[in-house]
Amino acid sequence: MRGLVKTYRTGRGAKAAEVRANDGISLDVRRGEVFGLLGPNGAGKSTLVRQLTGLLRPDEGSIDVLGHDLVRHPERAPRLLGYLGQESTALDELTVALAAETTGRLRGLPARRARAERDAVLAELGLEPLADRPVGRLSGGQRRLACFGAALVGERPLLVLDEPTTGMDPVARRAVWAAVDRRRAEHGTTVLLVTHNVIEAETVLDRVAVVHGGRVLACDTPGRLKALVDGRVRLELVWRTDAPPDVPVLAAAAGRARVSGRRWTLRTTPEEARELVAAVTSGPAFAALDDFTLATPTLEDAYLDLGAAQGADREGGQAG
Amino acid sequence: MTASAEATAPAATPGRPAPAPLAPAARLLPALAAVYRAQLSRARVARMPLLFVATFQSLGILVMMRGVVDSGGNDSARAVVAGSSVLVVAFVALNLLAQYFGRLRATGGLDHYATLPVPPAAVVLGAAGAYASFTLPGTLVTAAVGAGLFGLPWAHLWILLAVVPLAGAALSGLGAVCGLLAPRQEIATLLGQLGMSAALLLGVLPASRMPEAVRLLRDLLPSTYGVEAFARTFDAAPDWAAVGADLAVCAAVGLLSLTAATRAYRRAAVSGR
Numbered sequence: 328m329r330g331l332v333k334t335y336r337t338g339r340g341a342k343a344a345e346v347r348a349n350d351g352i353s354l355d356v357r358r359g360e361v362f363g364l365l366g367p368n369g370a371g372k373s374t375l376v377r378q379l380t381g382l383l384r385p386d387e388g389s390i391d392v393l394g395h396d397l398v399r400h401p402e403r404a405p406r407l408l409g410y411l412g413q414e415s416t417a418l419d420e421l422t423v424a425l426a427a428e429t430t431g432r433l434r435g436l437p438a439r440r441a442r443a444e445r446d447a448v449l450a451e452l453g454l455e456p457l458a459d460r461p462v463g464r465l466s467g468g469q470r471r472l473a474c475f476g477a478a479l480v481g482e483r484p485l486l487v488l489d490e491p492t493t494g495m496d497p498v499a500r501r502a503v504w505a506a507v508d509r510r511r512a513e514h515g516t517t518v519l520l521v522t523h524n525v526i527e528a529e530t531v532l533d534r535v536a537v538v539h540g541g542r543v544l545a546c547d548t549p550g551r552l553k554a555l556v557d558g559r560v561r562l563e564l565v566w567r568t569d570a571p572p573d574v575p576v577l578a579a580a581a582g583r584a585r586v587s588g589r590r591w592t593l594r595t596t597p598e599e600a601r602e603l604v605a606a607v608t609s610g611p612a613f614a615a616l617d618d619f620t621l622a623t624p625t626l627e628d629a630y631l632d633l634g635a636a637q638g639a640d641r642e643g644g645q646a647g
Numbered sequence: 648m649t650a651s652a653e654a655t656a657p658a659a660t661p662g663r664p665a666p667a668p669l670a671p672a673a674r675l676l677p678a679l680a681a682v683y684r685a686q687l688s689r690a691r692v693a694r695m696p697l698l699f700v701a702t703f704q705s706l707g708i709l710v711m712m713r714g715v716v717d718s719g720g721n722d723s724a725r726a727v728v729a730g731s732s733v734l735v736v737a738f739v740a741l742n743l744l745a746q747y748f749g750r751l752r753a754t755g756g757l758d759h760y761a762t763l764p765v766p767p768a769a770v771v772l773g774a775a776g777a778y779a780s781f782t783l784p785g786t787l788v789t790a791a792v793g794a795g796l797f798g799l800p801w802a803h804l805w806i807l808l809a810v811v812p813l814a815g816a817a818l819s820g821l822g823a824v825c826g827l828l829a830p831r832q833e834i835a836t837l838l839g840q841l842g843m844s845a846a847l848l849l850g851v852l853p854a855s856r857m858p859e860a861v862r863l864l865r866d867l868l869p870s871t872y873g874v875e876a877f878a879r880t881f882d883a884a885p886d887w888a889a890v891g892a893d894l895a896v897c898a899a900v901g902l903l904s905l906t907a908a909t910r911a912y913r914r915a916a917v918s919g920r
Contacts (some may be wrong), residue, residue, distance in 0.1 A: 334692060338855045361844060377758075380756035380762050381761075381762070381917070382758055382761055382762065382916075382917060383870075383917075387919070393667035394665060394666025394667055395666050395667070395669075400885040401788055402764075404670055404762065405672075405761075405763050405764040405765075406669040406670045406671070406672055406764050407670070407780060408669065408762075410762040412755060412759065412762070413755070414758065414759075415755035415756075416750065416751060416753055416755065416756030416759075417751060417757070417758075417760060418759065420689040421685055421689065424687055425684075425685060426685075428681075429681050429684070430763065432673065432677060432678065432681035432760075433673050433678055433681055433682070433760070433762065433763040433764070434670065434673065434763055434767045434768075435670060435672050435673040435674075435764055437677075438677070481670070482670075483670065484667050495709045500767040511906075560696070578670040585915035596878070
């Protein structure tokens with residue numbers, strides 16, 4: 328079964344300046360998937376999410392969520408999805424417990440259900456000790472967790488979470504991902520996650536779309552995105568002062584290295600890396616070398632590669 | 648993609664699952680009650696100091712005016728007591744509510760409500776109702792102290808139980824409209840302050856001493872009708888018909904301004920129209 332959840336084709340032209348925050352984005356998210364939108368600040372992730380949640384109407388394109396056309400019926404979005412935005416101002420002056428309960432009531436739950444779900448969610452997230460504290464007086468991570476709790480009260484088949492774990496400690500993060508996993512296992516909940524945290528994306532997401540400049544640069548599993556960097560490795564060389572001028576292998580590599588101060592970062596084939604390492608660990612180059620590291624590619628490399636390919640029109644390393 | 652006949656343009660989607668059922672939307676009254684309750688609790692949690700400022704300001708005006716107005720059943724004394732009592736309502740329902748909605752809009756807090764299946768009227772009426780409720784204790788205290796200071800009868804102070812909600816509805820509706828439509832938070836604050844200043848300047852002084860133009864302005868202000876209704880009840884034999892008419896104006900303005908506020912909310916919450 329092919330459980331298509333949503334498709335966007337959006338081109339968003341805003342105001343007179345014609346800023347295209349989303350420039351023809353198309354994505355399919357499958358049911359029961361934890362899907363990530365990864366991209367730098369200003370990439371258009373939040374614009375995309377605001378259209379999905381019915382807060383913004385796309386200028387063009389279509390949004391289909393669980394069989395509902397949300398461009399024609401944006402008012403259905405709140406009945407299909409739970410949304411965790413980046414701001415907590417609406418809940419700041421409520422206690423954690425009342426924020427969760429009120430949100431449940433406003434999601435249409437009867438009073439008793441809202442109270443029961445409130446208690447269950449607070450217990451699940453370990454928020455009980457904070458239940459009577461105002462949301463606005465908690466630390467950043469705790470506040471985020473309290474808002475996440477409110478987003479969970481009143482079950483929805485789709486959760487849209489905009490950077491849910493910002494500022495959280497590892498315990499809170501684990502509570503968030505455990506809660507997400509539980510809902511996915513028990514109810515087949517689909518999760519759309521906005522993040523610019525690459526490390527988190529690598530561990531929790533089933534699939535990820537890299538968004539940059541309002542476009543989707545790539546969309547695949549974290550593993551396959553890493554493969555986009557072609558099995559190339561990352562070599563970092565740190566010089567004591569300057570790179571030695573008269574080592575031929577280095578001279579050839581210098582043009583392709585990303586240079587930041589004394590540090591060179593090179594993405595290259597394992598063979599060339601071996602050659603370079605041999606060259607810099609002997610002779611005059613070794614004298615000039617402060618440190619070096621050799622690593623297999625991470626999602627961050629894929630992400631940076633994709634961004635760089637887009638930005639500087641450099642010859643990219645995308646495998647067809 | 649599965650094999651599909653070319654001719655079926657709208658694709659009857661044989662392979663697609665049926666649309667997911669929609670969760671029920673929140674109904675107006677329970678949602679209104681939930682918003683109201685949450686808003687009331689804010690007063691406790693945030694211990695909004697401005698609620699006290701509202702009362703102190705009015706008490707200060709009473710004491711100050713006592714220096715220039717004789718006590719007893721004269722028009723001026725009535726205007727001062729009624730005006731400063733209703734001023735508490737203007738301060739909280741108009742000024743503070745405008746600031747609250749202005750802040751909510753500027754900081755993206757409205758998104759929270761806009762992504763919940765709540766009728767807009769529930770959010771607006773819940774918040775407006777709570778702000779109007781905040782004003783009741785301050786108004787009662789101001790009226791009681793004022794009546795004592797200026798030697799006015801306490802017999803009909805109960806009329807405040809009608810004046811506060813009705814003037815509160817009219818003023819909080821205006822406050823919400825200002826807060827929700829102001830393009831910037833500072834402008835929302837400014838409009839709220841201006842509204843309250845108008846209620847202060849035009850409400851506390853007796854109308855008989857005002858020039859014609861100012862009196863016209865005063866007639867345009869909804870709080871005026873709350874002040875008039877309250878002031879009339881200090882008479883030995885109040886003209887209840889006139890009191891009722893004044894309150895009816897408040898109610899009508901309240902209905903209009905809260906309807907406008909609901910539309911303003913809808914506009915502000917879904918900026919993409």
